[in-house]
Amino acid sequence: xxxxxxKDIKLRIRSMESTKQITKAMEMVAASKLRRAQDNVTKxxxxxxxxxxxxCEIAEGSGSFTSPYLESREVKKSCYIVIAGDRxxxxxxxxxxxxLAEAEMAGxxxxxxxxxxxxxxxxxAHGYDVLTDAYFEAGDVSVSDCFTLARDLCGRFLTGEFDExxxxxxxxxxxxxxxxxxxxxxxxxxxxAGQKPASETIYExxxxxxxxxxxxxxxxxxxxxxxxxxxASEQGARRTAMDSATKNAEEMISDLSLKYNRARxxxxxxxxxxxxxxxxx
Amino acid sequence: xxxxxxxIVTPDGTMYDGEARSLTVRTVEGDVCILPKHINYLTALxxxxxxxxxxxxxxxxxxxxxxMLSVSGDRVELVPTTFEWADKIDADRAERARAExxxxxxxREKLSDHELAxxxxxxxxxxxxxxxxRRI
Numbered sequence: 001x002x003x004x005x006x007k008d009i010k011l012r013i014r015s016m017e018s019t020k021q022i023t024k025a026m027e028m029v030a031a032s033k034l035r036r037a038q039d040n041v042t043k044x045x046x047x048x049x050x051x052x053x054x055x056c057e058i059a060e061g062s063g064s065f066t067s068p069y070l071e072s073r074e075v076k077k078s079c080y081i082v083i084a085g086d087r088x089x090x091x092x093x094x095x096x097x098x099x100l101a102e103a104e105m106a107g108x109x110x111x112x113x114x115x116x117x118x119x120x121x122x123x124x125a126h127g128y129d130v131l132t133d134a135y136f137e138a139g140d141v142s143v144s145d146c147f148t149l150a151r152d153l154c155g156r157f158l159t160g161e162f163d164e165x166x167x168x169x170x171x172x173x174x175x176x177x178x179x180x181x182x183x184x185x186x187x188x189x190x191x192x193a194g195q196k197p198a199s200e201t202i203y204e205x206x207x208x209x210x211x212x213x214x215x216x217x218x219x220x221x222x223x224x225x226x227x228x229x230x231x232a233s234e235q236g237a238r239r240t241a242m243d244s245a246t247k248n249a250e251e252m253i254s255d256l257s258l259k260y261n262r263a264r265x266x267x268x269x270x271x272x273x274x275x276x277x278x279x280x281x
Numbered sequence: 282x283x284x285x286x287x288x289i290v291t292p293d294g295t296m297y298d299g300e301a302r303s304l305t306v307r308t309v310e311g312d313v314c315i316l317p318k319h320i321n322y323l324t325a326l327x328x329x330x331x332x333x334x335x336x337x338x339x340x341x342x343x344x345x346x347x348x349m350l351s352v353s354g355d356r357v358e359l360v361p362t363t364f365e366w367a368d369k370i371d372a373d374r375a376e377r378a379r380a381e382x383x384x385x386x387x388x389r390e391k392l393s394d395h396e397l398a399x400x401x402x403x404x405x406x407x408x409x410x411x412x413x414x415r416r417i
Binding site for chain 2: 043044046047050051054057058143147200201202203204205209210213214217220221224225
């Protein structure tokens with residue numbers, strides 16, 4: 001008991017307590033942000049899904065016409081849009097999505113569009129070819145930014161600057177579960193449910209003009225959807241991480257309090273023994 | 282009376298999900314009206330007014346900008362970028378946005394092509410919205 005002084009233990013308890021206060025506050029902030037982000041996800045998800053399914057259906061039933069967006073070319077260069085967070089302290093959130101992105105890109109000639117501070121820093125530090133770092137803060141990217149980016153990417157896709165476009169993001173499964181995922185958005189492809197008999201469909205004005213108008217919208221919508229999911233995931237991951245940090249701090253504090261009380265008791269016992277011994281002689 | 286299933290989804294949420302008798306929207310080519318038993322159809326949307334007539338015959342108007350319209354079987358899906366019901370449009374805000382965009386366009390020689398395009402798009406959107414709001 002005498003090994004650790006009471007003062008040391010007291011100091012450690014105090015520092016643990018301030019850490020706990022910080023993690024507790026961060027958890028609360030994340031929880032309130034999570035609620036807003038979750039609302040956004042539930043609101044935009046039907047849009048996201050309808051858009052994706054409709055375009056997939058069109059791509060599948062597209063026997064009668066061709067479009068540069070539909071052709072799968074030989075892949076010389078790929079473009080990856082990677083969405084991660086702006087800040088750390090969110091458990092494995094940033095790490096998981098970046099690891100998945102790097103595994104996907106391994107051995108390919110890639111160019112990256114990073115969204116989120118952590119992501120920009122990571123790809124810059126590792127010497128990847130970064131197309132633009134205009135999307136530094138994932139939290140600040142608006143719907144119109146997504147559409148601007150989408151139009152830009154579609155233009156580059158058409159000129160052959162790259163032959164495929166993927167989005168790497170984190171899917172928001174629930175408050176406790178977030179799943180990093182990759183989605184191939186260009187060239188367009190069917191859902192893989194087999195070729196449907198190409199039913200009679202009217203395309204207006206004509207398929208080519210139509211695709212030129214729709215595909216940027218589709219890409220913008222998907223980027224926005226992936227962004228909403230990622231932001232909700234980040235807050236969810238942070239809330240969980242901070243919750244467990246707070247619990248750990250509590251555990252350590254109770255452990256240290258026990259040690260402190262033992263040391264205190266030990267000191268008192270020793271003092272009594274000394275007094276008794278002194279009076280006996 | 283015949284009806285079809287209409288679903289209107291936007292990034293801000295689902296705006297309509299149910300039966301409807303007719304749907305009028307402005308596409309890139311001009312206004313079209315979808316009635317029940319329409320042939321499969323796909324088009325891109327322009328900027329303009331949309332009108333939905335529900336099964337009870339009530340018509341509702343909205344500002345509808347960008348996106349696409351798809352009809353397959355008796356399912357009609359409207360996937361616009363912006364869709365605001367006329368009674369929910371903030372007419373004052375639209376009016377302010379219009380004034381701002383016009384102000385910007387009044388000295389257009391100072392703007393870059395990109396800025397000019399943004400200001401013009403803003404003006405168009407504001408005009409559509411204030412136009413729809415006025416005609417409730």
